[in-house]
Amino acid sequence: MAQMFDFIIVGSGPAGSTLASTLSRSSKRPSVLLIEAGSKYTNPDLRVDGQRWMTFQKNPSMNWGYKTAPQEHALNREIDYSRGRALGGSSAINFGVYSVGASDDYDEWARVVGNNAFKWRNMQRRLKALETFHFDVPEGGKSGHIHVGYPREWEKDITPLLDIFEQAGFPLNKDHNSGNPIGMSVMINSAYGGIRSTAADALISAPENLIIQTDSPVQRLVIDDGKVIGVESNGKTYFASKEVVLSAGALDSPKILLHSGIGPRDQLQKYNIPVIVDVPVGQGLRDHYFTSIVYSRKDTSTDRKAFYGSQAAMDAALEEWKKDRTGGWSKYACGAGIGWFKSEEVAASDELNSLPAQEQRYIQLPTVPHFEIFTHFPAHWFIPNFPAEHLDYSCLSGFIYNSQARGEVTLQSSDPSVPLKFDPKILSHPFDRRVAIEVMRSVLKIAEHPSFAKDTVASIAVPKSASDEDILDYWKATVNSSWHMTGTAKMGTKDDPEAVVDEKFRVKGLTNLRVADMSVLPVLPSAHTQLPAYLTGATCAELLIKEYELE
Known part of the structure; x- marks a missing residue:
């Protein structure tokens, strides 16, 4: 019945x-x-805060596993x-x-x-x-x-990295959920006390x-x-x-x-x-799209290698998490810097000025950003054959906002x-490609700032140069959906x-x-x-x- x-x-x-x-x-x-x-998936181990980045890969039954059609402007990749x-x-x-x-x-x-x-x-x-x-x-x-909220303990390089953003001319923002996201913040998580919501x-x-x-x-x-x-x-x-x-x-x-x-x-x-x-x-x-650049860092600036490079350390941290929701899995990959910014170059671009008047008006409203920068994306779980000797690394990600592509x-x-x-x-629309270029140049501005560059050991994943062509080639080879x-x-x-x-x-x-x-x-x-x-x-x-x- x-x-x-x-x-x-x-x-x-x-x-x-x-x-x-x-x-x-x-x-x-x-x-x-x-x-x-x-x-239903009621196992609490699926809520480990620091493992949030792996859930969709490690548990295929929880994921529809969709892929895009081959993307013409991204080397025909299925994203x-x-x-x-x-x-x-x-x-x-x-x-x-x-x-x-x-x-x-x-x-x-x-x-x-x-x-x-x-x-x-x-x-x-x-x-x-x-x-x-x-x-x-x-x-x-x-x-x-x-x-x-925020993790109980932040990774050691989060606060210094926020200082570098400020030194490089990027404003700070104490609350990215105030209605005005413009500026660099510490990311608010849908997690608290080591467990995800x-x-x-x-x-x-x-x-x-x-x-x-x-x-x-x-x-x-x-x-x-x-x-x-x-x-x-x-x-x-x-x-x-x-x-x-x-x-x-x-x-x-x-x-x-x-x-x-x-x-x-x-x-x-x-x-x-x-x-x-x-x-x-x-x-x-519509969606937001992102790519990341990755640098190997001196071990004095980060202690991630000691954690991710040791299976014993990660196993012990998981047992500690199961006991009282503390330890490495409530610290590593649980915090990040996140910021939204306007770009003078985007605002003055032919690509923006060619958009319909109402779209131009919206994109130029005071609280609407042109792009996002995100720090501490755990790239070693996503880049194939990531070199173990470089687990002390820094990852900076750039996101295209206000995408004009209509799929x-x-x-x-x-x-x-x-x-x-x-x-x-x-990347099919000229405006999206312009924002891609300008957000990458902003990310590179951070990476090349003396306060950051002094601790860089090697480049793991970066564009060949800061030219429009090389930046776009990098985007085409590495762009991902933000799943938005x-x-x-x-x-x-x-x-x-x-x-x-x-x-x-x-x-x-x-x-x-x-x-x-x-x-x-x-x-x-x-x-x-x-x-x-x-x-x-x-x-x-x-x-x-x-x-x-x-x-």
């Missing part, structure tokens, strides 16, 4: 878990089904496009960066869609409710499910009216005369009396829509899927178990031809169906997208609670 719920939420990542938890805890206690394709397949979604395998972005991102979102619910002042209020921030300054939330933490002590169904991928929606009434999963049907909300992410919410007949007409007809609604699902894919996710089979084709079109996919079911006004959902997350042309995850964002946020995904779920929950008078 099929089961009936008030609400069905598909996907348990930051958006879906926040949405399901918040709805189910509202005072009228509606019945909510949270349905997740992956498993890793990992997505979490677990309770908690991609937060179960991500790198734990907890950043909100720019206040201007959210005010622009509100302007584009015509709904003040997305303005920064409202997002900031939701942010404080989501988190428990384990530090007095800067001030954060104190009662949320997601525990965030994931979206599954929002489901702790879930009320009885919230049913969590794992190991249940959704193949398609059940639609009756333009009204979405349920979902199909593994031969079972689950019905919703009020709403179905897709929160399966920017790669998989489109897949469910497309296999349900919601998407571009030509694409659906090609695979003999009956067309229910002709909307541009899967278009507008797509498209059907490649009528079988819902086959992934979509993912083509982000990395957005925009594939874009939110917009009713007359926006690129929009799939309206300003209240409702899919155009249907009733009782919404999408609430990173696929709807009309603005690529100036952040790592974990926290914006939490805020998206919280915003949709607030809207539904009001609409259905659940409080």
Whole structure:
């Protein structure tokens, strides 16, 4: 016998878990089904703070294992496009960066869609409710499910490296989650006390009216005369009396829509899927992209080799972590410097000045950065055959922001178990290539500063020179996705031809169906997208609670 719920939420990542938890805890206690394709994975060893960088590689059952199509502007490489397949979604395998972005991102979102619910002042209020921030300054939330903060102990070269940034002319910023991320900060983690937080933490002590169904991928929606009434999963049907909300992410919410007949007409007809609604699902894919440079350092500036170069040290640290969440695995790869910056060169470039006027205006807003620099990426886990003698190394990563490439996710089979084709079109836009060049020059400015260079022993991975051509060649050979996919079911006004959902997350042309995850964002946020995904779920929950008078 099929089961009936008030609400069905598909996907348990930051958006879906926040949405399901918040709805189910509202005072009228509606019945909510949270349905997740992956498993629960309750082993605490999967939450080791310093091992967050390896989870997606070491535990393939937790990862959909996606790759992009060959990228024409990146030497035809297939780029890793990992997505979490677990309770908690991609937060179960991500790198734990907890950043909100720019206040201007959210005010622009509100302007584009015509709904003040997305303005920064409202997002900031939701942010404080989501988190428990384990530090007095800067001030954060104190009662949320997601525990965030800094490692108990920082690696010895973090503070000196921040000093070098300041000496090299890069401003410092005490709180990158204040709404103005411009400047160099110490990274806020979705972790505290040696253990990582994931979206599954929002489901702790879930009320009885919230049913969590794992190991249940959704193949398609059940639609009756333009009204979405349920979902199909593994031969079972689950019905919703009020709403179905897709929160399966920017790669998989489109897949469910497309296999349900919601998407571009030509694409659906090609695979003999009956067309229910002709909307541009899967278009507008955006992401941030990064590359890193690596230098071997004097052993007086870092002590990583003593840890990573000794299996005995790492094994002993894991036992210490299991005992009381302390030791090397709560220190190494747990802290980093992170900063967002504007570039005079980008601002004055022909590439920016050739963009549409509204895009130029947005990119030049005061809190919107042009690029990001990140320190302490554990490159030895990612560079093949990393030389063991150089484990005392420093890694500096540069990220392209405001990417103007518009990729797509498209059907490649009528079988819902086959992934979509993912083509982000990395480095295809001239503006993206200009930002790539300028962020690398900024990273090289740090590496060549006398206070840094005095401790450099050798170059492990760097461009041949600082020329435009050599920098771009380096990017093409080494660029990676930041796994910040957005925009594939874009939110917009009713007359926006690129929009799939309206300003209240409702899919155009249907009733009782919404999408609430990173696929709807009309603005690529100036952040790592974990926290914006939490805020998206919280915003949709607030809207539904009001609409259905659940409080």
